[in-house]
Amino acid sequence: MEELKIALRVNDLDNVATIFANGIKDGMEVEIRDKKGNKETVTVIGDVPYGHKIAVKDIHVKEQIIKYGEEIGVATHEIKRGEYVHVHNLDSMRGRGDLEKETVQ
Amino acid sequence: MTTWYGYRRADGSVGSRNYVAVIPSVTCANDVANAICREVQGTVTYMHHQGCCQLPPDLDRVTETLISLGKSPNVGAVLIVSLGCEGTDHARMYEELKATGKPTEIIHIQELGGVSKAIREGTDIARRLVMEISSQQREPADVSEIVMAIKCGASDTTSGMASNCVIGYVADKLVDLGATVIFGETTEFLGGEHLLAKRAVNEEVGKKIFQIVNEMEERAKSIGCDMRRGQPTPGNIAGGLSSIEEKSLGAIVKSGTRPIQGVLEYPEHVTNQKGLWIKDSPGREPEILTGMAATGAQFMCFSTGRGAPQGFPSMPVIKICGNPNTYENMKDDMDLNAGLIITGDKTIEEVGEEAFALLLEVLNGKMTKNEAIQYFSAIDIHCLGPVI
Structure with a gap:
């Protein structure tokens, strides 16, 4: 039997985990691990490239996305547990000259 | 000793x-x-x-x-x-x-x-x-006389979990031995500046950290667009970094955990400042490498995930690669494989000690891979105003 691929959750507050494995496809199972050695299995939603992230719990629109125990952006869509998280459903809140422009107009 | x-x-x-x-x-x-x-x-x-x-x-x-x-x-x-x-x-x-x-x-x-x-x-x-x-001889020097510059470039998500952790380990060790460590890339503090300000030696330095980050962000925002693609770069994004906040939180790991003594202006040269210092600088290689060499650093530890080969003419640059795939693919340009942390074959401390041993060798004259490939002519000086 092939070994389960690992998704690393670096901080207890994190709602995403990073997968360091090639060939992670939609529907595959991965094991989320934290620094304390806790493990849980999740089914991946979407194809996830090496070093990219999945949600470890459901994340709602406008909710903060947390990695390293800190905000790395906010969700722009409803995100399911196990779903691929990247620029298509995460928005940066910094260096956003475009948002200020909209406010001014 | x-x-x-x-x-x-x-x-x-x-x-x-x-x-x-x-x-x-x-x-x-x-x-x-x-x-x-x-x-x-x-x-x-x-x-x-x-x-x-x-x-x-x-x-x-x-x-x-x-x-x-x-x-x-x-x-x-x-x-x-x-x-x-x-x-x-x-x-x-x-x-x-x-x-x-x-x-x-x-x-x-x-x-x-x-x-x-x-x-x-x-x-x-x-x-x-x-x-x-040419007749000048090398003489014994103490570890406290080391000035190390640190930087990360062409980062991906392995950087913050492997190669930057290794540099953080080395930075803490050198600071504890009385040496000087300089980090920069102010743009890559965005989203992590509150963590750095907490490590400032006093309130004034803490305020200065918020000030330089704010100035950098305002300069970017003044153009009226989303910074993404400029920072993080398309390569960072392809490597899994979704936002500047995520990139920053991984980038600041390389500064270790010790107190931050102050902020140096871009052209500033250290005289006898010891401990961990910030150099106010952008993230792009040609400009920050120049700024760091101007600081008086004898060498740089440079972390990468996707494989950044750049160096600087008069400052040896040690490449520490966090991504095991990139290391295998770009071995001729990378000095140290921190990807073994990602694969679970080595600990941060083990690779950190390897990096420490290597940096002493490089200080003593060992050529880095970057010096061997002579890949360092693309340099520049960071300016704030327009060319007129």
């Missing part, structure tokens, strides 16, 4: 290399400086693009950065190549570098009657300077 061996300079600093720096005072002198450099072994040059038709604060910034590059402990003698009509202050460069006690010379292309004559004259001077400093 850990001892290393370097070139002791008149100002007390110790270099890991012993170059003659051929410094163009303005971009218009680059080709002459480069021609001299090609002719004379043991020389380096800095092919920057600044020094004329800029606002006075930027002209001062360029003048001071070039002076600081000449003051670098890795530089044993200086030849300034001036065009003659530039906006930078070549006379000040000459006076301040002469005052350090280093052999310092200057030539003016217009005054010498043109490019060919300037190359001939400059080549003769550079040869004499190289011979003059």
